[in-house]
Amino acid sequence: MPPKTQLDRLAISLMLLFCTLWGLQQVAIKIASTGISPAWQAGLRSIGATVLVFGWARLRGIPLFGRDGTLWPGLLAGLLFAGEFALIFLGLEFTTASRGVIFLYTAPFFVALGAKWLLPNERMRRAQWAGMALAFAGVLALFGENLLRPSGQAWIGDLMLVGAAMLWAATTLTVKATALARTSAEKMLLYQLAVSALVLPMLSLGLGEPGVFAPTAGVWASLAFQTVLVASASYVGWFWLIRHYPATRLSSFSFLTPVLGVLAGGVLLGEALTPAVFAALGLVGAGIWIANRPAAE
Structure with a gap:
């Protein structure tokens, strides 16, 4: 399929499905963390997803071992992916799922900033910058809530989730700006899963986790949800979308995930839905709408 410049119905439908799964992911991590250490949980997730995606690729006859110039960018993407999920799983030990999902989805801002230099063909309109700025104001409003209460440790988790967002953006830009953009979504994802399947268990051992x-x-159901639906099925779909649609538009659309994630945290985990949370959601939602409006003819 040739690259597209706009999100069509297929891309929008897939993003709605993926955003729902990703919004629930933080809740699943929290539930599984009651019985599995964070870095070890992330490692088990990557190991299981590696097996599933590899089996799927072999079943479909997708070539995985040809020399196509993807080795070094693939290893880089894998290290970035491992770092991202180490920060997510460890950060959620300090902050709530509701807050965590909002901070994680600052990633589109970093994608947009990086794309200015690395992806010159994906130019952003003023409306897209304005929408992102509005959504970012919502994130700042939420972070400010914890700055007023410095006695807690939630800000540590918040910062770790922002760091994870930076690494997620770096992974997206690596995929778009290197030979990975020309390989299959399955091979692209396997680089990241396989490297993280090696790195994360070693990190867990280094941290002395039980x-x-x-x-x-x-606990096992939550881990299975992350492994099968999130890390395998949705990520294959996400990297397929990255190959064929503008990364900046996909990333800005994914701001829907914090809305679903916050609601899931409140409903399923009983996390407090404060006025700052709803203010952040309102600003993020408005930013999504503005950033993704079609350009005026």
Whole structure:
């Protein structure tokens, strides 16, 4: 399929599905963390997803080992991916799922900034910058809520999630700006899963984590959700979209995830939905709408 300049119905439908899954992901991480250490949980997730995506690629006859110039950018993307999820899983030990998902989705701003230099063909209109600025104001409003209460440690988790957002953006830009953009979504994802499947368990051992310490049906179900639906199915779809649609438009559309993630945290985990949370959601939602309006004819 030739690259597109706008998001069509297929891309929008897939992004709605993926944003729902990604919004629930932070809740699933929180639930699984009650029985599995964070870095070990992330490692198990990557190991399981590596097996699933590799099996899917082999079943479909997708070439994975040809020399196509993707090795070094693939390894870089894998290290960035591993760092991103280490920060997500560890950061959620300090902050809530509701806050975490909003801070993680500052990634589109970093994609937009990087695209200015690395992706010159994906120029952003003023409306897109304005929409992103509005959404970012919502993130700042939420972060300010914790700055008023410096006695807590939630700000540590908040900053770790912002760091994860930077690494996610760096991964997206690496994919778009290198030979990875010309390979299959499955191979692109396997670089990241396989590298993180090696790095994250070693990180867990280095941190002295206990590993699986309180396994329950809910803990295993949450890990399975992350492994099968998020890290395998949705990420294959996400990287396929990155190959064929503008990264800046896809990233700005994904601001929908914080809305769903915050609601999931409030409904499923009983996390406090403060006025600052709703203000942030309102600004983020308005930013999504402005950034993704079609250009005037």
